[in-house]
Amino acid sequence: DSAAPHTLLGPTLQVHSAFADQNQKRIVLALQSGLKSDLTWALNTLTVLSFKEKDEIRKDATPLTKIPGLLDALLQIIDDWRDIALPKDLSRNRRLRLLGANALVTGFGNEYEALASSDNYSQSIAAPGSYSSQKITTRHRPTGWWFEEDGLFNLDDDGLAEKQLCAVAASNILRNFSFMYENEIIMAQHRHCLETVFQCIEDQNTEDEELVTNALETIVNLGPYLDLRIFSSSKPSYINMTEKSAVQAIMGMLDSQIKAWHCAAAELLGRLIINPDNETFLLSFATQIYKRLVDLLSLPAVDAQAAAVGALYNLVEVNMDCRLNLASERWAIDRLLKVVKAPHPVPEICRKAATILESLVSEPQNRVPLLAYENAFAEILFSESKHADTFARILYELTSRPNNKQGSARGVWGL
Incomplete structure (x- = not known):
């Protein structure tokens, strides 16, 4: 029933706006304590405080500035897991990425297969899908286990699983916080x-x-x-x-x-390149970036195409070398035209793809190779496309410039 969508989502948990102010010291101390019950309470509390439903306008969002030391406490939980995650030889094998295969839901990784321990710790952290349907069994350890190297002062499989779950829960809270405008600059x-x-x-x-x-x-x-x-x-x-x-x-x-x-990652590259101070570090990988983004344009997934077009849209605005390198990348023009012709379900992506082509043709060195696509450009121009004006300007640039001898001999679009 579209008339009452909120009733279909189940109950919504509301938190008093003053809760964070009244308990901020307790939350930070609970995270720093490392005690299972306190840590679970703090992670659950922060998960609720940082949760935001889609299109929800919350005036009581919890910025990190309200809770001194919170960010460092959350990072310490992740760092603790990262410090103990390596085995003795300081190397780890590649994980098999199942991404939810043969499982009802995706969720926390079961690297140590200890989610069915007798204390049910894995079920106490607020994380949908983190429960296990396995039968609870008692773990038997050999006599003298505490004398071994992995014994008394080291974590067993259950302890490692608990640390892993806490680290993932902390990372989810950081992710939620990063959606709040008040936290973005602080975290960056x-x-x-x-x-x-x-x-x-x-x-x-x-x-x-x-x-x-x-x-x-x-x-x-x-x-x-x-x-x-x-x-x-x-x-x-x-x-x-x-x-x-x-x-x-x-x-x-x-x-x-x-x-x-x-x-x-493609979306991230498009956002990073906006800052001129990042250009030096990103453009040293320009060849690999262009090749991979063009590969993403060939994928049938529309979101992959959108991410690639968005990144290329910002990259071509950086400098002339970016436009020259992209134009010389094999299949780049064909796949950008394919996005426009298909067309992409999001009109803004088609507009950006057409604008990228217009940016490429603005460089004199690109005009000769782009003339090979003159008929394709003209086809879009005469198809009453929304982007006909853009392709009219592209054809004008290609064929009407006096220093373009090949274009002046072939083209009539600028007359």
């Missing part, structure tokens, strides 16, 4: 926060899927305010992360076969 200027989330996506092949996804979405939300030079600034550093390694981490996500990851 917090070096420890950026180092942690970039390191998570850097280890995409070995880290928990949901932790990687949350970290990537956090960076995408902070993208317009992100200055990669922060990794070489005088701000305190907790993790060894440089501008080059940060871009390499993004490129790793862009090359991923998982659609949600490479779409988000």
